[in-house]
Amino acid sequence: MQKLRYESPVIQKMNAGLMNKYGTRTEYEPVKQIDGVSVRSMIEQYGSPLFVISERTIRRTYQHTVRAFKTRYPKVQFAWSYKTNYINAVCKVFHQEGSWAEVVSGFEYKKALGNNVPGNKIIFNGPEKTTEELTLAIQNDSLIHIDHFEELYQLIELSEKLNTKSRVAIRVNMDTGIYPMWDRFGFNYENGQAWNAINKIVASGKLQLTGLHCHIGTFMLSTEAYRIAVQKLGDLAWNAKTQLNTAIQYLDLGGGLPSSNTLRGAYLPGADTIPSVDEFAEAITDALYKIGFNANELPLLILESGRALIDDAGYLLGTVLANKRLSDGRRATILDFGVNILFTSFWYEHKISPAQDFTHHTEDMVLYGPLCMNIDVVRQSVNLPLLNRGDQVVVHKVGAYNMTQWMQFIQMRPNVILIDEKGETHLIRESEDLAYIELKEKMPAHLQQINL
Numbered sequence: 168m169q170k171l172r173y174e175s176p177v178i179q180k181m182n183a184g185l186m187n188k189y190g191t192r193t194e195y196e197p198v199k200q201i202d203g204v205s206v207r208s209m210i211e212q213y214g215s216p217l218f219v220i221s222e223r224t225i226r227r228t229y230q231h232t233v234r235a236f237k238t239r240y241p242k243v244q245f246a247w248s249y250k251t252n253y254i255n256a257v258c259k260v261f262h263q264e265g266s267w268a269e270v271v272s273g274f275e276y277k278k279a280l281g282n283n284v285p286g287n288k289i290i291f292n293g294p295e296k297t298t299e300e301l302t303l304a305i306q307n308d309s310l311i312h313i314d315h316f317e318e319l320y321q322l323i324e325l326s327e328k329l330n331t332k333s334r335v336a337i338r339v340n341m342d343t344g345i346y347p348m349w350d351r352f353g354f355n356y357e358n359g360q361a362w363n364a365i366n367k368i369v370a371s372g373k374l375q376l377t378g379l380h381c382h383i384g385t386f387m388l389s390t391e392a393y394r395i396a397v398q399k400l401g402d403l404a405w406n407a408k409t410q411l412n413t414a415i416q417y418l419d420l421g422g423g424l425p426s427s428n429t430l431r432g433a434y435l436p437g438a439d440t441i442p443s444v445d446e447f448a449e450a451i452t453d454a455l456y457k458i459g460f461n462a463n464e465l466p467l468l469i470l471e472s473g474r475a476l477i478d479d480a481g482y483l484l485g486t487v488l489a490n491k492r493l494s495d496g497r498r499a500t501i502l503d504f505g506v507n508i509l510f511t512s513f514w515y516e517h518k519i520s521p522a523q524d525f526t527h528h529t530e531d532m533v534l535y536g537p538l539c540m541n542i543d544v545v546r547q548s549v550n551l552p553l554l555n556r557g558d559q560v561v562v563h564k565v566g567a568y569n570m571t572q573w574m575q576f577i578q579m580r581p582n583v584i585l586i587d588e589k590g591e592t593h594l595i596r597e598s599e600d601l602a603y604i605e606l607k608e609k610m611p612a613h614l615q616q617i618n619l
Protein backbone atom coordinates (compact mmCIF):
# COMPACT_ATOMS: atom_id res chain seq x y z
CA MET A 168 0.00 0.00 0.00
CA GLN A 169 1.22 3.47 -0.87
CA LYS A 170 2.34 5.55 2.08
CA LEU A 171 -0.17 8.31 2.79
CA ARG A 172 1.05 11.85 2.50
CA TYR A 173 1.22 13.89 5.71
CA GLU A 174 -0.10 17.43 5.64
CA SER A 175 0.45 19.45 8.83
CA PRO A 176 -2.80 20.75 10.35
CA VAL A 177 -3.80 24.41 10.12
CA ILE A 178 -6.51 26.43 11.82
CA GLN A 179 -8.53 28.51 9.40
CA LYS A 180 -11.23 31.10 9.78
CA MET A 181 -14.49 29.95 8.23
CA ASN A 182 -15.09 31.84 5.04
CA ALA A 183 -18.69 31.85 3.84
CA GLY A 184 -18.00 34.41 1.14
CA LEU A 185 -18.00 32.00 -1.75
CA MET A 186 -21.33 30.45 -0.90
CA ASN A 187 -24.37 31.78 -2.70
CA LYS A 188 -28.01 30.73 -2.63
CA TYR A 189 -27.22 27.89 -5.02
CA GLY A 190 -24.72 26.45 -2.58
CA THR A 191 -21.06 25.70 -3.18
CA ARG A 192 -19.99 23.83 -6.26
CA THR A 193 -19.15 20.21 -5.80
CA GLU A 194 -18.28 19.02 -9.29
CA TYR A 195 -15.01 17.34 -8.60
CA GLU A 196 -14.43 14.60 -11.08
CA PRO A 197 -10.94 13.75 -12.14
CA VAL A 198 -10.48 14.28 -15.89
CA LYS A 199 -8.15 11.48 -16.90
CA GLN A 200 -8.66 11.55 -20.63
CA ILE A 201 -9.66 13.84 -23.49
CA ASP A 202 -11.44 12.27 -26.48
CA GLY A 203 -10.30 8.90 -25.18
CA VAL A 204 -6.60 9.85 -24.98
CA SER A 205 -5.06 9.69 -21.52
CA VAL A 206 -3.87 12.97 -20.03
CA ARG A 207 -0.89 11.24 -18.42
CA SER A 208 0.26 9.75 -21.73
CA MET A 209 -0.05 13.08 -23.56
CA ILE A 210 2.08 14.83 -20.93
CA GLU A 211 4.58 11.97 -21.05
CA GLN A 212 4.91 12.25 -24.81
CA TYR A 213 4.67 16.02 -25.33
CA GLY A 214 5.69 17.55 -22.00
CA SER A 215 3.97 19.85 -19.53
CA PRO A 216 2.38 22.33 -19.89
CA LEU A 217 0.64 21.29 -23.09
CA PHE A 218 -2.21 22.73 -25.15
CA VAL A 219 -4.58 20.12 -26.54
CA ILE A 220 -7.17 20.79 -29.22
CA SER A 221 -10.03 18.45 -29.96
CA GLU A 222 -10.79 18.33 -33.67
CA ARG A 223 -14.02 16.50 -32.93
CA THR A 224 -15.23 19.31 -30.64
CA ILE A 225 -14.36 21.99 -33.20
CA ARG A 226 -16.34 20.22 -35.91
CA ARG A 227 -19.30 19.48 -33.65
CA THR A 228 -19.48 23.01 -32.29
CA TYR A 229 -19.17 24.47 -35.78
CA GLN A 230 -21.85 22.21 -37.25
CA HIS A 231 -24.19 22.85 -34.35
CA THR A 232 -23.77 26.63 -34.68
CA VAL A 233 -24.16 26.69 -38.46
CA ARG A 234 -27.27 24.54 -38.19
CA ALA A 235 -28.86 26.98 -35.72
CA PHE A 236 -28.63 29.72 -38.36
CA LYS A 237 -29.15 27.75 -41.58
CA THR A 238 -32.37 26.16 -40.39
CA ARG A 239 -33.77 29.64 -39.80
CA TYR A 240 -32.37 31.61 -42.74
CA PRO A 241 -31.48 30.48 -46.27
CA LYS A 242 -28.21 32.33 -46.87
CA VAL A 243 -25.57 31.97 -44.17
CA GLN A 244 -21.79 32.05 -44.36
CA PHE A 245 -19.28 31.79 -41.53
CA ALA A 246 -15.79 33.30 -41.73
CA TRP A 247 -13.18 32.06 -39.25
CA SER A 248 -11.79 34.84 -37.06
CA TYR A 249 -8.05 34.29 -37.41
CA LYS A 250 -7.01 36.30 -34.38
CA THR A 251 -9.03 33.98 -32.12
CA ASN A 252 -6.74 31.07 -32.97
CA TYR A 253 -4.54 31.21 -36.06
CA ILE A 254 -2.59 28.00 -35.72
CA ASN A 255 -2.86 26.80 -39.32
CA ALA A 256 -4.12 23.30 -38.46
CA VAL A 257 -6.99 24.88 -36.51
CA CYS A 258 -7.82 27.27 -39.37
CA LYS A 259 -7.80 24.35 -41.81
CA VAL A 260 -10.40 22.44 -39.77
CA PHE A 261 -12.72 25.46 -40.09
CA HIS A 262 -11.96 25.85 -43.80
CA GLN A 263 -12.65 22.15 -44.38
CA GLU A 264 -16.02 22.72 -42.72
CA GLY A 265 -16.74 25.49 -45.22
CA SER A 266 -15.72 28.57 -43.31
CA TRP A 267 -14.19 31.57 -45.09
CA ALA A 268 -11.42 33.58 -43.41
CA GLU A 269 -11.79 36.82 -41.44
CA VAL A 270 -8.52 38.63 -40.82
CA VAL A 271 -7.58 41.87 -39.08
CA SER A 272 -3.99 42.41 -40.25
CA GLY A 273 -1.72 41.95 -43.23
CA PHE A 274 0.07 38.98 -41.75
CA GLU A 275 -3.21 37.24 -40.95
CA TYR A 276 -4.30 37.96 -44.52
CA LYS A 277 -1.19 36.23 -45.85
CA LYS A 278 -1.73 33.34 -43.45
CA ALA A 279 -5.22 32.83 -44.93
CA LEU A 280 -3.77 32.85 -48.47
CA GLY A 281 -1.14 30.37 -47.29
CA ASN A 282 -3.95 28.13 -46.05
CA ASN A 283 -5.30 28.16 -49.63
CA VAL A 284 -8.36 30.27 -48.88
CA PRO A 285 -9.34 31.88 -52.21
CA GLY A 286 -8.84 35.65 -52.10
CA ASN A 287 -12.53 36.32 -52.71
CA LYS A 288 -13.37 34.39 -49.55
CA ILE A 289 -11.19 36.48 -47.26
CA ILE A 290 -12.75 39.31 -45.26
CA PHE A 291 -10.17 41.96 -44.44
CA ASN A 292 -11.08 43.91 -41.27
CA GLY A 293 -9.13 46.18 -38.96
CA PRO A 294 -7.95 49.78 -38.66
CA GLU A 295 -4.49 49.18 -40.19
CA LYS A 296 -4.10 48.01 -43.74
CA THR A 297 -0.98 49.23 -45.57
CA THR A 298 -1.01 50.33 -49.20
CA GLU A 299 0.77 47.12 -50.16
CA GLU A 300 -1.79 45.02 -48.26
CA LEU A 301 -4.76 46.86 -49.72
CA THR A 302 -3.32 46.45 -53.21
CA LEU A 303 -2.95 42.71 -52.67
CA ALA A 304 -6.52 42.50 -51.32
CA ILE A 305 -7.90 44.42 -54.32
CA GLN A 306 -6.01 42.22 -56.76
CA ASN A 307 -7.36 39.12 -55.00
CA ASP A 308 -10.96 40.42 -55.03
CA SER A 309 -11.17 40.16 -51.25
CA LEU A 310 -13.91 41.78 -49.18
CA ILE A 311 -12.36 44.90 -47.71
CA HIS A 312 -14.14 46.29 -44.67
CA ILE A 313 -13.40 49.99 -44.34
CA ASP A 314 -12.68 51.31 -40.86
CA HIS A 315 -12.26 55.09 -41.40
CA PHE A 316 -12.52 57.85 -44.01
CA GLU A 317 -8.74 57.88 -44.64
CA GLU A 318 -8.99 54.28 -45.74
CA LEU A 319 -12.05 55.03 -47.84
CA TYR A 320 -10.24 57.81 -49.73
CA GLN A 321 -7.17 55.64 -50.18
CA LEU A 322 -9.28 52.81 -51.58
CA ILE A 323 -10.92 55.13 -54.10
CA GLU A 324 -7.45 56.24 -55.22
CA LEU A 325 -6.03 52.70 -55.37
CA SER A 326 -9.04 51.27 -57.20
CA GLU A 327 -8.71 54.00 -59.80
CA LYS A 328 -5.00 53.33 -60.19
CA LEU A 329 -5.49 49.56 -60.46
CA ASN A 330 -8.53 50.04 -62.66
CA THR A 331 -10.54 47.64 -60.49
CA LYS A 332 -13.83 48.25 -58.78
CA SER A 333 -12.87 46.72 -55.47
CA ARG A 334 -15.52 45.09 -53.30
CA VAL A 335 -15.93 46.95 -50.03
CA ALA A 336 -18.13 47.10 -46.97
CA ILE A 337 -18.09 49.63 -44.17
CA ARG A 338 -17.83 48.69 -40.55
CA VAL A 339 -20.63 50.35 -38.63
CA ASN A 340 -20.64 51.00 -34.89
CA MET A 341 -23.84 51.74 -33.06
CA ASP A 342 -25.69 51.89 -29.80
CA THR A 343 -27.13 48.43 -29.18
CA GLY A 344 -27.77 48.98 -25.48
CA ILE A 345 -24.40 47.52 -24.49
CA TYR A 346 -22.05 49.78 -22.57
CA PRO A 347 -19.31 50.79 -22.86
CA MET A 348 -20.16 51.06 -26.54
CA TRP A 349 -17.55 49.89 -29.02
CA ASP A 350 -17.50 53.09 -31.08
CA ARG A 351 -13.82 53.22 -31.96
CA PHE A 352 -14.06 50.92 -34.98
CA GLY A 353 -15.80 51.91 -38.17
CA PHE A 354 -18.38 54.61 -38.76
CA ASN A 355 -21.03 55.60 -36.27
CA TYR A 356 -24.67 54.95 -37.12
CA GLU A 357 -26.37 57.46 -34.83
CA ASN A 358 -24.33 60.52 -35.80
CA GLY A 359 -24.76 59.90 -39.51
CA GLN A 360 -21.16 59.03 -40.38
CA ALA A 361 -22.11 55.57 -41.62
CA TRP A 362 -24.70 56.93 -44.01
CA ASN A 363 -22.25 59.60 -45.09
CA ALA A 364 -19.60 56.95 -45.88
CA ILE A 365 -22.13 54.93 -47.87
CA ASN A 366 -23.00 58.02 -49.92
CA LYS A 367 -19.34 58.76 -50.61
CA ILE A 368 -18.68 55.19 -51.77
CA VAL A 369 -21.65 55.14 -54.11
CA ALA A 370 -20.98 58.64 -55.43
CA SER A 371 -17.31 57.85 -56.16
CA GLY A 372 -18.30 55.24 -58.74
CA LYS A 373 -14.93 53.58 -58.09
CA LEU A 374 -15.92 50.98 -55.49
CA GLN A 375 -18.59 48.32 -55.22
CA LEU A 376 -20.44 48.66 -51.95
CA THR A 377 -21.04 44.96 -51.34
CA GLY A 378 -21.87 44.69 -47.68
CA LEU A 379 -22.34 46.25 -44.27
CA HIS A 380 -20.44 45.02 -41.25
CA CYS A 381 -20.52 45.38 -37.49
CA HIS A 382 -18.87 43.65 -34.57
CA ILE A 383 -20.65 45.04 -31.55
CA GLY A 384 -18.59 43.50 -28.77
CA THR A 385 -17.32 40.23 -27.44
CA PHE A 386 -18.81 37.66 -25.07
CA MET A 387 -22.22 39.29 -25.61
CA LEU A 388 -24.86 38.09 -23.19
CA SER A 389 -27.77 39.86 -24.83
CA THR A 390 -29.60 38.53 -27.87
CA GLU A 391 -31.42 41.87 -27.97
CA ALA A 392 -28.18 43.70 -28.85
CA TYR A 393 -27.89 41.64 -32.05
CA ARG A 394 -31.53 42.30 -32.92
CA ILE A 395 -30.84 46.05 -32.66
CA ALA A 396 -27.66 45.67 -34.72
CA VAL A 397 -29.58 43.93 -37.50
CA GLN A 398 -32.27 46.63 -37.41
CA LYS A 399 -29.68 49.41 -37.77
CA LEU A 400 -27.65 47.71 -40.50
CA GLY A 401 -30.95 46.80 -42.15
CA ASP A 402 -32.03 50.41 -42.07
CA LEU A 403 -28.81 51.45 -43.86
CA ALA A 404 -29.21 48.64 -46.42
CA TRP A 405 -32.83 49.61 -47.04
CA ASN A 406 -31.91 53.26 -47.55
CA ALA A 407 -29.05 52.30 -49.88
CA LYS A 408 -31.52 50.35 -51.99
CA THR A 409 -34.34 52.87 -52.01
CA GLN A 410 -32.37 56.12 -52.08
CA LEU A 411 -29.12 55.19 -53.81
CA ASN A 412 -30.27 52.31 -55.98
CA THR A 413 -27.54 50.15 -54.46
CA ALA A 414 -28.29 46.56 -53.47
CA ILE A 415 -26.34 45.45 -50.41
CA GLN A 416 -25.41 41.79 -50.90
CA TYR A 417 -24.52 40.84 -47.34
CA LEU A 418 -24.90 41.90 -43.74
CA ASP A 419 -21.95 40.77 -41.63
CA LEU A 420 -22.85 40.63 -37.94
CA GLY A 421 -19.26 40.01 -36.82
CA GLY A 422 -18.46 37.81 -33.84
CA GLY A 423 -19.12 38.22 -30.16
CA LEU A 424 -21.20 35.14 -29.36
CA PRO A 425 -20.18 33.89 -25.93
CA SER A 426 -18.57 30.55 -25.16
CA SER A 427 -19.73 28.67 -22.08
CA ASN A 428 -16.88 29.91 -19.91
CA THR A 429 -17.56 31.66 -16.61
CA LEU A 430 -16.67 35.33 -16.51
CA ARG A 431 -14.66 36.53 -13.52
CA GLY A 432 -16.92 37.52 -10.66
CA ALA A 433 -19.99 35.85 -12.19
CA TYR A 434 -22.54 34.48 -9.75
CA LEU A 435 -23.22 31.26 -11.64
CA PRO A 436 -21.27 29.13 -14.10
CA GLY A 437 -21.39 30.45 -17.67
CA ALA A 438 -22.87 27.20 -18.98
CA ASP A 439 -25.99 27.83 -16.85
CA THR A 440 -26.50 31.49 -17.72
CA ILE A 441 -25.53 32.39 -21.28
CA PRO A 442 -28.20 32.34 -23.99
CA SER A 443 -28.00 29.40 -26.37
CA VAL A 444 -26.83 29.77 -29.96
CA ASP A 445 -30.42 29.07 -31.03
CA GLU A 446 -31.62 32.11 -29.09
CA PHE A 447 -29.01 34.30 -30.80
CA ALA A 448 -29.86 32.83 -34.20
CA GLU A 449 -33.56 33.43 -33.59
CA ALA A 450 -33.05 37.10 -32.67
CA ILE A 451 -30.74 37.76 -35.63
CA THR A 452 -32.72 35.97 -38.33
CA ASP A 453 -36.07 37.26 -37.06
CA ALA A 454 -34.77 40.83 -37.37
CA LEU A 455 -33.37 40.08 -40.85
CA TYR A 456 -36.81 39.04 -42.14
CA LYS A 457 -38.33 42.21 -40.71
CA ILE A 458 -36.11 44.60 -42.70
CA GLY A 459 -38.56 44.35 -45.55
CA PHE A 460 -36.61 42.69 -48.36
CA ASN A 461 -38.40 40.29 -50.71
CA ALA A 462 -37.50 36.63 -50.40
CA ASN A 463 -35.37 36.79 -53.57
CA GLU A 464 -33.33 39.78 -52.41
CA LEU A 465 -32.55 38.71 -48.84
CA PRO A 466 -28.96 39.60 -48.02
CA LEU A 467 -26.40 36.91 -47.22
CA LEU A 468 -25.84 36.70 -43.47
CA ILE A 469 -22.14 36.50 -42.60
CA LEU A 470 -20.94 35.62 -39.11
CA GLU A 471 -17.38 35.92 -37.85
CA SER A 472 -17.73 33.98 -34.62
CA GLY A 473 -14.46 33.31 -32.87
CA ARG A 474 -14.55 32.27 -29.24
CA ALA A 475 -17.93 30.53 -29.41
CA LEU A 476 -16.55 28.11 -31.99
CA ILE A 477 -13.18 27.21 -30.50
CA ASP A 478 -13.11 27.82 -26.73
CA ASP A 479 -14.63 24.45 -25.79
CA ALA A 480 -12.23 22.55 -28.05
CA GLY A 481 -9.10 23.75 -26.23
CA TYR A 482 -7.54 22.31 -23.06
CA LEU A 483 -4.40 23.18 -21.19
CA LEU A 484 -2.67 20.36 -19.32
CA GLY A 485 -0.26 21.23 -16.55
CA THR A 486 1.55 19.98 -13.49
CA VAL A 487 1.71 21.07 -9.86
CA LEU A 488 5.12 22.45 -8.87
CA ALA A 489 4.59 23.19 -5.17
CA ASN A 490 2.24 24.17 -2.37
CA LYS A 491 2.64 26.77 0.34
CA ARG A 492 0.74 28.60 3.07
CA LEU A 493 0.34 32.32 2.55
CA SER A 494 0.67 34.73 5.48
CA ASP A 495 -3.11 34.82 5.90
CA GLY A 496 -3.34 31.03 6.13
CA ARG A 497 -4.63 30.46 2.62
CA ARG A 498 -3.36 27.53 0.68
CA ALA A 499 -1.46 28.38 -2.50
CA THR A 500 -0.68 25.93 -5.25
CA ILE A 501 1.94 26.74 -7.87
CA LEU A 502 1.43 25.36 -11.37
CA ASP A 503 3.79 25.13 -14.33
CA PHE A 504 1.63 27.43 -16.47
CA GLY A 505 0.52 30.98 -15.81
CA VAL A 506 -0.87 34.08 -17.45
CA ASN A 507 1.99 33.96 -19.96
CA ILE A 508 0.19 31.18 -21.84
CA LEU A 509 -3.26 31.42 -20.23
CA PHE A 510 -4.06 35.02 -21.00
CA THR A 511 -7.79 34.40 -20.57
CA SER A 512 -7.36 33.83 -16.84
CA PHE A 513 -7.61 37.64 -16.65
CA TRP A 514 -11.25 37.36 -17.84
CA TYR A 515 -12.47 33.90 -16.97
CA GLU A 516 -12.74 31.69 -13.95
CA HIS A 517 -11.49 28.70 -15.85
CA LYS A 518 -12.67 25.33 -14.70
CA ILE A 519 -9.70 23.28 -13.53
CA SER A 520 -9.90 19.54 -12.91
CA PRO A 521 -7.38 17.24 -11.27
CA ALA A 522 -6.24 14.58 -13.73
CA GLN A 523 -5.92 11.76 -11.18
CA ASP A 524 -7.91 10.32 -8.29
CA PHE A 525 -7.87 12.34 -5.09
CA THR A 526 -9.20 12.31 -1.57
CA HIS A 527 -12.39 14.22 -1.03
CA HIS A 528 -10.82 16.73 1.30
CA THR A 529 -11.09 20.12 -0.40
CA GLU A 530 -9.95 23.62 0.41
CA ASP A 531 -10.24 27.12 -0.97
CA MET A 532 -6.94 27.96 -2.59
CA VAL A 533 -5.21 30.38 -4.87
CA LEU A 534 -3.56 28.99 -8.02
CA TYR A 535 -0.37 30.69 -9.12
CA GLY A 536 1.63 30.28 -12.30
CA PRO A 537 5.41 29.85 -12.49
CA LEU A 538 6.32 33.42 -13.41
CA CYS A 539 8.38 35.57 -11.09
CA MET A 540 5.66 38.22 -11.32
CA ASN A 541 2.95 39.14 -8.86
CA ILE A 542 0.21 39.26 -11.50
CA ASP A 543 0.66 35.61 -12.35
CA VAL A 544 -2.60 34.31 -10.84
CA VAL A 545 -4.53 31.57 -12.61
CA ARG A 546 -7.42 31.46 -10.10
CA GLN A 547 -7.75 33.93 -7.24
CA SER A 548 -9.93 31.61 -5.19
CA VAL A 549 -11.05 28.14 -6.12
CA ASN A 550 -12.23 25.20 -4.09
CA LEU A 551 -10.33 22.11 -5.15
CA PRO A 552 -9.10 18.83 -3.72
CA LEU A 553 -5.59 19.12 -2.33
CA LEU A 554 -3.03 18.77 -5.06
CA ASN A 555 0.52 17.57 -4.58
CA ARG A 556 3.74 18.15 -6.44
CA GLY A 557 3.68 16.21 -9.68
CA ASP A 558 -0.12 15.99 -9.83
CA GLN A 559 -1.58 16.92 -13.18
CA VAL A 560 -4.48 19.24 -13.93
CA VAL A 561 -6.69 19.97 -16.93
CA VAL A 562 -7.87 23.52 -17.64
CA HIS A 563 -11.05 23.60 -19.72
CA LYS A 564 -12.25 25.84 -22.57
CA VAL A 565 -9.04 27.60 -23.42
CA GLY A 566 -9.21 27.36 -27.23
CA ALA A 567 -9.91 31.05 -27.88
CA TYR A 568 -7.31 33.83 -27.74
CA ASN A 569 -4.70 31.98 -25.68
CA MET A 570 -2.72 30.58 -28.60
CA THR A 571 -2.59 34.05 -30.17
CA GLN A 572 -2.26 36.36 -27.17
CA TRP A 573 0.25 34.23 -25.30
CA MET A 574 3.43 35.97 -24.23
CA GLN A 575 6.98 34.84 -24.59
CA PHE A 576 7.73 36.20 -21.14
CA ILE A 577 10.02 34.39 -18.68
CA GLN A 578 8.87 31.00 -19.93
CA MET A 579 8.59 29.72 -23.48
CA ARG A 580 5.46 28.64 -25.27
CA PRO A 581 4.71 24.92 -25.00
CA ASN A 582 3.72 22.29 -27.55
CA VAL A 583 0.23 22.38 -29.04
CA ILE A 584 -1.30 19.11 -30.17
CA LEU A 585 -4.48 18.19 -32.02
CA ILE A 586 -6.45 15.05 -31.26
CA ASP A 587 -8.03 13.99 -34.54
CA GLU A 588 -11.41 12.30 -34.82
CA LYS A 589 -9.80 8.86 -34.68
CA GLY A 590 -8.09 9.67 -31.38
CA GLU A 591 -4.60 10.12 -32.84
CA THR A 592 -2.48 13.00 -31.59
CA HIS A 593 -0.59 15.37 -33.90
CA LEU A 594 1.94 18.03 -32.94
CA ILE A 595 0.63 21.21 -34.60
CA ARG A 596 2.95 23.77 -33.01
CA GLU A 597 6.28 22.87 -31.52
CA SER A 598 7.41 24.27 -28.18
CA GLU A 599 9.89 27.10 -28.42
CA ASP A 600 13.57 26.95 -27.54
CA LEU A 601 16.31 29.48 -26.92
CA ALA A 602 17.48 29.44 -30.55
CA TYR A 603 13.95 30.35 -31.71
CA ILE A 604 13.68 33.19 -29.23
CA GLU A 605 17.05 34.62 -30.19
CA LEU A 606 16.57 34.09 -33.92
CA LYS A 607 15.83 37.74 -34.62
CA GLU A 608 18.35 39.29 -32.24
CA LYS A 609 21.49 41.03 -33.52
CA MET A 610 24.65 41.71 -31.53
CA PRO A 611 26.62 44.90 -32.32
CA ALA A 612 30.32 44.12 -32.83
CA HIS A 613 31.49 46.20 -29.85
CA LEU A 614 29.33 44.11 -27.50
CA GLN A 615 30.63 40.72 -28.64
CA GLN A 616 33.29 40.44 -25.94
CA ILE A 617 32.81 40.60 -22.20
CA ASN A 618 35.53 40.16 -19.57
CA LEU A 619 34.20 39.33 -16.18
Ligand SMILES: *Cc1c(COP(=O)(O)O)cnc(C)c1O
Nearest residue numbers: 248382385422423471472473474
Ligand atom coordinates in the same frame (compact mmCIF):
# COMPACT_ATOMS: atom_id res chain seq x y z
C1 LIG B 1 -12.23 39.58 -32.82
C2 LIG B 1 -13.19 39.72 -33.92
C3 LIG B 1 -14.11 38.70 -34.20
C4 LIG B 1 -14.28 37.47 -33.34
O1 LIG B 1 -14.83 37.85 -32.13
P1 LIG B 1 -15.37 36.79 -31.03
O2 LIG B 1 -15.83 37.67 -29.93
O3 LIG B 1 -14.22 35.93 -30.65
O4 LIG B 1 -16.47 36.02 -31.66
C5 LIG B 1 -14.93 38.87 -35.31
N1 LIG B 1 -14.87 39.98 -36.06
C6 LIG B 1 -14.00 40.98 -35.81
C7 LIG B 1 -13.97 42.17 -36.68
C8 LIG B 1 -13.14 40.90 -34.72
O5 LIG B 1 -12.30 41.90 -34.45
